[in-house]
Amino acid sequence: MIQSAEEFVALRSSEVMAEYNRSAYEKAPMQVWRDVIDKYPDCQLWVIRNKTVPLEILDTLSRSDHARIRSEIATKRKLSTELFERLAKDADVSVRRHIAINKKTPLHVLEILRQDNDADVAEAAARNIEGRKLKGGFELTYAHPGKSGAPLIFPFIGENLLINADAALPSVETLQALGDGWQAVQFGVLEGQPCEMRVWAQKTPLPEDLLIGDFRRLWGVWSAAYLAALIRARQLAAWLAQHRFCGVCGQATKMHPTEPACACPACGHKAYPRISPVCMGLILKGNKMLLARSPRFLPGVYSALAGFVEAGESAEAALRREVFEESGVRIKNIRWFGSQSWPYPHSLMLGFIADYASGELVAQEGEIEDLGWFDFDRLPALPHPASLACRMIDHVRKRQGKRRSSESAAPRRYPLE
Numbered sequence: 001m002i003q004s005a006e007e008f009v010a011l012r013s014s015e016v017m018a019e020y021n022r023s024a025y026e027k028a029p030m031q032v033w034r035d036v037i038d039k040y041p042d043c044q045l046w047v048i049r050n051k052t053v054p055l056e057i058l059d060t061l062s063r064s065d066h067a068r069i070r071s072e073i074a075t076k077r078k079l080s081t082e083l084f085e086r087l088a089k090d091a092d093v094s095v096r097r098h099i100a101i102n103k104k105t106p107l108h109v110l111e112i113l114r115q116d117n118d119a120d121v122a123e124a125a126a127r128n129i130e131g132r133k134l135k136g137g138f139e140l141t142y143a144h145p146g147k148s149g150a151p152l153i154f155p156f157i158g159e160n161l162l163i164n165a166d167a168a169l170p171s172v173e174t175l176q177a178l179g180d181g182w183q184a185v186q187f188g189v190l191e192g193q194p195c196e197m198r199v200w201a202q203k204t205p206l207p208e209d210l211l212i213g214d215f216r217r218l219w220g221v222w223s224a225a226y227l228a229a230l231i232r233a234r235q236l237a238a239w240l241a242q243h244r245f246c247g248v249c250g251q252a253t254k255m256h257p258t259e260p261a262c263a264c265p266a267c268g269h270k271a272y273p274r275i276s277p278v279c280m281g282l283i284l285k286g287n288k289m290l291l292a293r294s295p296r297f298l299p300g301v302y303s304a305l306a307g308f309v310e311a312g313e314s315a316e317a318a319l320r321r322e323v324f325e326e327s328g329v330r331i332k333n334i335r336w337f338g339s340q341s342w343p344y345p346h347s348l349m350l351g352f353i354a355d356y357a358s359g360e361l362v363a364q365e366g367e368i369e370d371l372g373w374f375d376f377d378r379l380p381a382l383p384h385p386a387s388l389a390c391r392m393i394d395h396v397r398k399r400q401g402k403r404r405s406s407e408s409a410a411p412r413r414y415p416l417e
């Protein structure tokens with residue numbers, strides 16, 4: 001905790017890097033902040049950059065004569081709602097532009113800026129609003145169908161999603177043609193609306209005006225939030241379709257009232273949605289990465305190696321084994337990248353980056369059609385950009401790009417129909 005304006009100024013003027021970083025996070029009482037901005041105007045920019053500075057101080061500084069200080073304030077992630085509103089209405093154009101792109105600007109303020117006289121500001125605000133919608137929330141829940149407003153319905157026949165010809169979800173009226181024999185689960189909240197999945201039996205005839213949704217196609221059409229909901233609904237539909245009867249005693253199961261479980265009323269057995277972990281490894285060797293194609297991939301598409309985790313196996317051991325089986329290569333320095341739920345049919349992709357240790361490339365027969373070490377700058381066609389594999393490849397290329405400080409040609413992407 002900084003105790004005086006002088007201490008803050010001393011911290012700021014220190015040339016030691018550790019001190020420099022510290023000054024961005026160091027807290028101070030309100031009076032110290034007031035003293036710094038009154039007595040040391042040269043330090044105002046550094047005050048704004050401090051992550052802990054109170055909103056009141058930002059409010060005060062937003063009236064500064066310096067355009068740079070006003071712009072910096074507008075890029076701050078968080079301001080008071082009143083300040084956002086005031087800046088959107090009164091500030092000069094460079095500040096309004098910052099407010100328009102700030103990810104924390106409230107939606108109602110962005111709506112004001114969408115009507116701005118400056119075309120750049122209006123366009124940036126519109127893009128920000130659109131981006132929020134795309135990112136927009138899908139929140140995972142589990143409940144029996146409730147009475148909380150009209151739900152958004154994801155209909156399935158068995159494991160197949162039903163959609164309209166325009167790829168939108170069908171209306172309740174359209175679904176009446178399928179009859180009453182469905183099971184339902186409320187599985188989440190999408191952009192504020194509760195989502196319900198309804199599953200009809202596998203052999204239910206498909207009404208004329210509905211289609212079976214092709215998932216890979218919807219990747220290019222639906223927003224990220226809708227896809228997140230679909231990924232969950234698809235896996236729950238498969239689970240319901242496969243657990244109509246108890247695996248222990250053969251009785252018909254019932255939905256458990258509070259847990260995501262198909263429960264057996266006779267013996268008490270509970271079957272939960274199945275999740276199958278898959279390890280994916282992007283293996284690096286100097287400025288090359290190991291990519292392979294499975295016979296199942298679209299023509300020309302290559303990706304990172306991947307395989308299911310076996311019972312009794314750790315994720316790291318599974319990765320070492322799969323990479324060796326598929327490519328003949330031993331790996332080292334395994335590091336975690338990230339994960340992704342993948343509904344084909346119920347996988348959880350676990351992404352790792354690792355380094356080549358030893359071995360010659362030998363493609364596993366039947367599993368791998370072709371594989372090779374690809375230069376970061378000369379990559380083949382890659383999977384869909386939203387896939388974990390593509391995100392890992394992009395991450396490695398970007399990091400490499402920074403090191404070389406040169407732009408390399410972007411690889412072709414998985415083609416969307």
Ligand SMILES: [Zn+2]
Nearest residue numbers: 246249264267
């Ligand atoms: Zn049973």
